[in-house]
Amino acid sequence: MSLSPLQLCLLFSSALFCVGLIGALSRSNTILVLLGIELMLNAANINFIAFWRFGPAPAAGTGVVFVLFSIAVAAAEAAVGLALVIAVYRHQKNIRLQEANRLKG
Amino acid sequence: MNAAFLATLSLELLPAQLRDMVTGWLPEPWRWLVNSILAIAVILASFGLLFAYLTLAERKILGRVQNRPGPNRTGYFGLLQPFADGVKALTKEDIVPRGADHLLHFLAPVALLAFSIMTFAVLPFGRNLVAVELDAGVLYFFAAGAATELAVFMAGWASHNKYSLLAAMRALAQLISYELPLLLSFVPVIMIAGSLSTQEIVHRQSGWMFGFVPQWHVLTPWGFAGFAIFMTAALAESNRSPFDLPEAESELIAGHLTEYSGFKYALFFMAEYFGMCALCGMAVTLFLGGWQAPLPFLEFIPSYVWFATKMLTLLLGFIWVRCTFPRLRIDQLTRFAWKFLVPLALINLGTTAFWSLTSGWTGGLQIARWLVAIALVVIPFQLIGRKLSAGLGPRTYRYA
């Protein structure tokens, strides 16, 4: 069986995506759920780079530019997400997702 | 003249020639590998030696400043002291607390040292002496530098000691606070040079004004401000006095390093000095013209000698600062970063934009350009400085 490099990269990113998905679904600690989502975002970035490197139209640097934007937005997401985690912890003394079921603090 | 020029050339090319003598007979694919290993070995050896004698120089100078001789028993003039210290560190018992996370406790100094050594790869030590020519060299340098924070956290957490952990958090707060001015202060250089490659930045600083004044970035208003901010932030990033709160030996018994002993502690120490050397080398590259000679007729001295001279001068400056200024308090430290250095660095970006937009001005306009740029640097400095120190007044020390 011969796989093209592009396919290998896609397999790699989908494996990473699924690890992130399983983590986000199975863990009840909010921080780990956020980290799982972060992992899924990273897997998407890998796809952009893979298609830029091995895809049919590599000339345009769009893939690279998009990953840069994606990294910036992911950093913003992490900052807000973890600030929310800290705010929730202050109200509930706990960051288990199941117990964060009230909108009013 | 011609003979002198030839002599220059051979001295200048000496490192490359030596390398070719060693590896020239190897087949092509191997030669690249051996060349790289050789470069790594030379960098490690020379900076290891520099580290050893820097500690000695620091202790000697501190001693002289405090009116005592400093280490002078081991070897002539204390010259063997670093090796005695090394043997001592190696033979000391390595104590790991019972509750510690053994793996992380071991990994922390190793990771710290690895990341600080990695930063040397992109420093241009001479005209042809750079280990890795990277298109994004400056970014690489600061990416590797940013990773050292992780090691500080690992050290504090793995020690299983609440004071170590608290000290690590304080150290991280300091490192993150000062990373901002550090990064903002060199952005102007990249704006002007138009490149992230370290060699390219050095090349852009070549040439002479009026035939004898070098065109280094530090000799422009924005460059001077950037250099000052960079060096201040570098002092804090490398945990040097007066910003050495993370380890403050006399108050915190070395902070996040409390639970480290023997060789692991020596590794931390080594990483700190390597980080200091790397930041000084980067400051030389970005602002002080890298390996270029300061005057045209001094160009016969090989470039790496100039780089070493400038870097050692900055390092001695660090030592001098250490024995002169008292330690800051943690609130003063963070306020200084966020309320003083960051705004100044941001304003400096504007100054640089003005500078690069007016690069076509000549004659009288040139003088106006200098005056405006100097005003843009000095006025905010004075205004923010006065506002921050309002009501604090000059202190009089009665018994000092």
Place this chain on the structure above:
Amino acid sequence: MTLAFLAIAFVTVAAAAVAMALRNLIHSALLLVFNWAGIAAFYLWAGAEFVAFSQLMVYVGAVSMVVLFAVLLTQRSPQSFREQPDSISRVIGALLVGGAVLGVLFGAVLSSRLAPSAATATPTISVKELGSLLMGPHAAALLIVGVILTVTLIGAVIIASTDHAESGKDES
């Protein structure tokens, strides 16, 4: 070449998987940082230097710090970094869903006939080209990202800061 890729991919996925399975939060976070560094290594392998260093700087330098601070600030006692186990049904459900998605993705990738690249030279993008791309065709996006980051910074500070009226009550 491919061997290097396989090594990077294996180590990265393994680090992520172990991180998601560990009980100890700090270990998970540190392993994830390692995983992010592995992804940066992949970018380097693919020739996207600038992205690799940005990834290293943003994730290993900044996001990791935020995560570790959050972990430390949300622990009741400093000694207990171990979480209670998750419910088995949740884990089984997650594994089923994840496995199904993995199967679908793998099937799709393996069965699709991807247009192979023209097998020409590797595409390279210098920092300069990247800069003109960012400032030229993508300038609007760059501005928006700047606004997002500013808003995020202020928002995160406001969300996480204590209001003084309430802090007294919380400490009781």
